[in-house]
Amino acid sequence: QSALTQPRSVSGSPGQSVAISCTGTSSDVGAYNYVSWYQLHPGTAPKLMIYDVNKRPSGVPDRFSGSKSANTASLTISGLQTEDEADYYCCSYAGNYTLYVFGTGTKVTVL
């Protein structure tokens, strides 16, 4: 099972919107509505930002949103803030054998 494909980096100015794509296959992203997104800041525990494609856990700002079309999921950060600068990883359920596959990771830079 190959890792999901994400852009290596995206950037934007404060207040702008950025989108991160997460491309998989018909065996993972395309097959299930179980895509989640995680935010990683150095030295801190990873944080769940989106689950089940487009659901936000309590406490996650509504400027974070998720979507999916065919084999590609996306995370959009609207109204970018300096604290959003971090690494982001997608993850998809991939069936009963592989279970989970993570993305290659995207570094978000706030200019």
Add this chain to the structure above:
Amino acid sequence: QITLKESGPTLVKPTQTLTLTCTFSGFSLSTSGVAVGWIRQPPGKALEWLALIYWDDDRRYSPSLKTRLTITKDTSKKQVVLTMTNMDPVDTATYYCAHGRGFDFWGQGTLVTVSS
């Protein structure tokens, strides 16, 4: 409040077996539907799912590492243990444990270096 914390050696030698413990609070692994997983991240590389154990002791492993991994739970101690055999320098990584099938809460991770 759910918390998890990983513990174990920071340095292991090649061919040795790594044993990591995840100690958690705020939930019970005997409750239906609950699971705890392990994920790792080599320096500068992506996250990789390793293993998951369910409340009913069902265990799942990454196909690529299945022969080297064992995950167990001690419900009364609120711990999940991951063992990985035949460690290699490429296994150098930060190892995380996380709650739930959706990994909604994570520990801070523990860096394990494999070197002679």
